[in-house]
Amino acid sequence: MAGASGRLAWCRCLSAVRSPLQVVCFPALKLHVSGAAMRASLKDLENAVNQVKLLKKDPGNEVKLKLYALYKQATEGPCNMPKPGVFDLINKAKWEAWNALGSLPEETARQNYVDLVSSLSSSSESSSQVKPGADKEHAGYGTLVVTSEDGITKIMLNRPTRKNAISTQMYQEIILALKAASQDDSAITVLTGNGDFYCSGNDLTNVTDTPLGGIEEKAKNSTNLLRDFVASFIDFPKPLIAVVNGPAVGIAVTLLGLFDIVYASDRATFHTPFSHLGLSPEGCSSYTFPKIMGPTKATEMLTFGKKLTAREACAQGLVTEVFPDATFQKEVWTRLTAYAKLPSNVLRISKQVIRNREKEKLHSVNVEESSIIQGRFLSEESMNAVMNFLSKRAKL
Numbered sequence: 190m191a192g193a194s195g196r197l198a199w200c201r202c203l204s205a206v207r208s209p210l211q212v213v214c215f216p217a218l219k220l221h222v223s224g225a226a227m228r229a230s231l232k233d234l235e236n237a238v239n240q241v242k243l244l245k246k247d248p249g250n251e252v253k254l255k256l257y258a259l260y261k262q263a264t265e266g267p268c269n270m271p272k273p274g275v276f277d278l279i280n281k282a283k284w285e286a287w288n289a290l291g292s293l294p295e296e297t298a299r300q301n302y303v304d305l306v307s308s309l310s311s312s313s314e315s316s317s318q319v320k321p322g323a324d325k326e327h328a329g330y331g332t333l334v335v336t337s338e339d340g341i342t343k344i345m346l347n348r349p350t351r352k353n354a355i356s357t358q359m360y361q362e363i364i365l366a367l368k369a370a371s372q373d374d375s376a377i378t379v380l381t382g383n384g385d386f387y388c389s390g391n392d393l394t395n396v397t398d399t400p401l402g403g404i405e406e407k408a409k410n411s412t413n414l415l416r417d418f419v420a421s422f423i424d425f426p427k428p429l430i431a432v433v434n435g436p437a438v439g440i441a442v443t444l445l446g447l448f449d450i451v452y453a454s455d456r457a458t459f460h461t462p463f464s465h466l467g468l469s470p471e472g473c474s475s476y477t478f479p480k481i482m483g484p485t486k487a488t489e490m491l492t493f494g495k496k497l498t499a500r501e502a503c504a505q506g507l508v509t510e511v512f513p514d515a516t517f518q519k520e521v522w523t524r525l526t527a528y529a530k531l532p533s534n535v536l537r538i539s540k541q542v543i544r545n546r547e548k549e550k551l552h553s554v555n556v557e558e559s560s561i562i563q564g565r566f567l568s569e570e571s572m573n574a575v576m577n578f579l580s581k582r583a584k585l
């Protein structure tokens with residue numbers, strides 16, 4: 190375990206790894222630019238900063254660095270900070286982006302920032318336009334596409350360029366989407382992924398969004414979010430079906446124990462690299478997995494991170510049925526459309542007869558697992574693993 194000074198050093202290090210997108214969203218603008226000749230006004234800059242927060246699509250690291258640099262130049266002038274050390278990868282990249290603007294005038298930087306945000310906003314709007322005929326798409330989600338049709342509410346994870354990693358926003362939106370689906374008139378609800386992955390689990394960059402209270406507060410907030418997120422699966426009252434279109438990692442795998450049916454493409458794989466990340470099992474898997482596959486197989490997966498193919502997962506009872514990838518979508522949706530025509534009240538009642546007996550136990554397991562993982566978030570093992578992932582990913 191890290192000592193107090195080691196812990197402090199890590200806190201400082203992790204707080205520094207905010208995404209440039211967050212960095213450009215300073216709530217208080219410290220502007221000291223004036224003059225009548227400027228084209229973009231201070232108000233334009235402030236509006237653009239707010240617009241960045243509403244972007245539907247992550248613009249990527251390169252653009253975020255550019256935004257960061259232009260913002261700093263527009264509000265503070267040329268780079269005035271000492272160059273960060275060689276191992277301080279994120280701050281070094283930010284410094285380099287700002288420094289590269291040289292003596293670009295503040296008004297020009299401000300105009301460039303506004304223009305860049307405007308081009309990002311229009312491309313994100315055109316890519317998120319509702320397709321003709323998709324009138325049953327539920328609006329208001331930034332990380333999901335939620336549709337209801339033929340008695341099926343489909344919740345599709347929609348961050349394909351991140352392999353559908355679950356960001357903080359996505360956790361919150363899934364909770365909301367499940368709540369809405371539990372009350373709509375669909376007979377069944379499906380969770381699936383957009384793109385080649387089902388889901389790569391917890392977004393490992395979530396940790397960079399450190400609140401003022403520091404890493405301890407972050408761990409507490411994450412634990413509460415995790416507990417509420419898992420609870421919304423335990424409590425879901427209708428048949429819940431996972432359509433696993435590709436590889437699944439971490440929490441996307443553990444949650445499968447709470448689904449009523451799991452259909453998988455033969456391209457899907459299943460693994461939970463918890464020990465590699467210094468983390469402990471969640472999603473009630475410490476209870477559901479031993480029940481589903483027996484304690485020794487569960488240990489191979491949850492403790493040692495053994496990756497299963499779809500057929501192995503099916504043989505162990507985690508997956509209901511495997512389909513060839515080429516016909517996966519067609520076969521699964523044909524089957525589900527037929528199931529959804531069954532009387533919806535009885536589907537709900539049958540689910541509850543099968544599952545309700547276990548509900549109280551599952552909630553207590555969820556609370557216990559969440560409290561254990563809260564300690565793991567703060568462990569040196571876990572922080573090292575996340576930093577390792579972030580520094581490789583930053584490619585800086």
Ligand SMILES: CCCCCC/C=C/C(=O)SCCNC(=O)CCNC(=O)[C@H](O)C(C)(C)COP(=O)(O)OP(=O)(O)OC[C@H]1O[C@@H](n2cnc3c(N)ncnc32)[C@H](O)[C@@H]1OP(=O)(O)O
Nearest residue numbers: 350351352354389390391392393394411414415439440582
């Ligand atoms: C509220 C808190 C709850 C916490 C719960 C506890 C934890 C639960 C877990 O889910 S633990 C599991 C976490 N997930 C991982 O460890 C997976 C990490 N990712 C990978 O190993 C790989 O990216 C991959 C195997 C999923 C895919 O590999 P590959 O096909 O080679 O693609 P890329 O690696 O190039 O990925 C493309 C792009 O996506 C980014 N990305 C993928 N997964 C994640 C992720 N989980 N978090 C953040 N970002 C992710 C990846 O970095 C690439 O980004 P880049 O293009 O480099 O910017």
